[in-house]
Amino acid sequence: METYSGKGVSGGVAIGRICVYRKGRRQVKRVRITDADAEVSRYEAAREETVRQLGALYDKACREVGEAGAAIFEGHQMILDDEDYNRSVASIIRSQEVNAEYAVAATGDHFARMFAAMDDAYMRERAADVWDVSERLLQALGGEWDGRLSLHEPVILVAEELAPSETVQLPREKVLSIVTIRGSANSHTAILARTMAIPALVETELDPDAVDGKTGIVDGTEGLFYVEPDEETISALRERQRKEQERRELLQRLKGKESVTLDGQRLKLYANIGNVRDLAAVIQNDAEGVGLFRSEFLYLESDRYPTEEEQFRVYRQVAETLAGRRVVIRTLDIGADKQCGYFEMEHEENPALGCRAIRICLSRPELFQTQLRALFRASAFGKLAILYPMITSVWEMQRIRETVALVKEELGAQGIAFGEPEQGIMIETPAAALISDELAREADFFSIGTNDLTQYALAVDRQNPKLDRFYDAHHPAVLRMISMVVENAHRAGIRAGICGELGADLSLTREFLAMGVDELSVPPGSILPIRKLVRETNVEAYRAGR
């Protein structure tokens, strides 16, 4: 048995077979063809298209980062011009009577392995270039591959690192647990694992090839990963699994009960979700609704801008499924670690301080209007609310209101039904917290995003695992801002909630009640444990003892 330690970012125990997720490896099907000439021509057309794309990328990179920075694309074009590479693809198509995709994948694999085995470090690095070029060719050949991993059985997924766009596309019923070598506790990948309620570890030092296909146990609570565990470990962890299951079953008794303290203070408990697949967990855990639907995952799951109609269908489905329960949908929060290729964002030195969230929406009116139209239309079908992320100034809210007025006017003129959703502000920058008295006049409610508020208040990059110990969401600066925002909200007669991960921290639930926080929006699996604690709390007594 090998034991690896990592950082547990989502608790619980998972036992199963280990499967290594390798980036960029698409699973290409081998298909028999009858017309080899036609298949070679198809390859030629894809090759020409890829040469054209790389030329455009080279020109763009030259303008933006200079010739030296653009050289990589020139190198990729050279691979496409390489006679050996092209001859190999054509010869596989003809000799094996197979599709061009298969021939490209096989050729790419062969060439990449050849480079990877070379002594010269420069040549070894060319293996990655061959992979890249082959990927581009495969995309040009059909582009039907959507990055989704197909798994035949539930597995423990081990990866170097997972981007939020990759995590959100995982076939969740087949993923028992996630273990990554890199990654931070505050990243969206960790947040998604908690939303899916699967154990997860980051920063686990291991060699993926050494564990692939073996049996593993992930202990997300203790931050341990056992490979080929012995009988004793298996039975100890099975026992832990059984106890956790028992605890979950006990919590089921709280379903249908109110989240109210012994002295009568109510706390609304909502769930955070990333897409419609999370709705089952919202209902199972008896949330009062959805307090944060991160709509950007709709964009991250797609390879092009989702249309108004596509978005409308999703928002309507959420509103209707939760039949009358409140659903807060946050407008697009792309940027920082949530990158979407087709947005073609310019390179930024500091993406967390860059063009993200509302800043993108205010600079791309068509994009924002499309989402707002879908949201206003869907709000005719349920109790929707809209939440605007990354607000720092009053003027941003005024621009948003102008755009909203335009959208409503257009919908009205077109005779399209729409509702009147509440509109709230995410307080996730120190600037917004400090002017929350003024912002309160511009909003129907506040939702405090403690993940970013902590990052910006403490000047600690939430993506950087080396800084995890400096990323202290319990820091007095963060807690004082939360308290201040709640006070300012109440003074203006609006509600204030927390939708960042800190909302699920049971060691602070009493403190939040004492501050007067009205609502928490947390991963679905955290709803019932918080309800239990709320029902056991006397806020007055807690306040007196602070």
Ligand code: PEP
């Ligand atoms: C936050 O910043 O607290 C938040 C809820 O948003 P996200 O984690 O998606 O940035």
Ligand code: MG
């Ligand atoms: Mg945020």
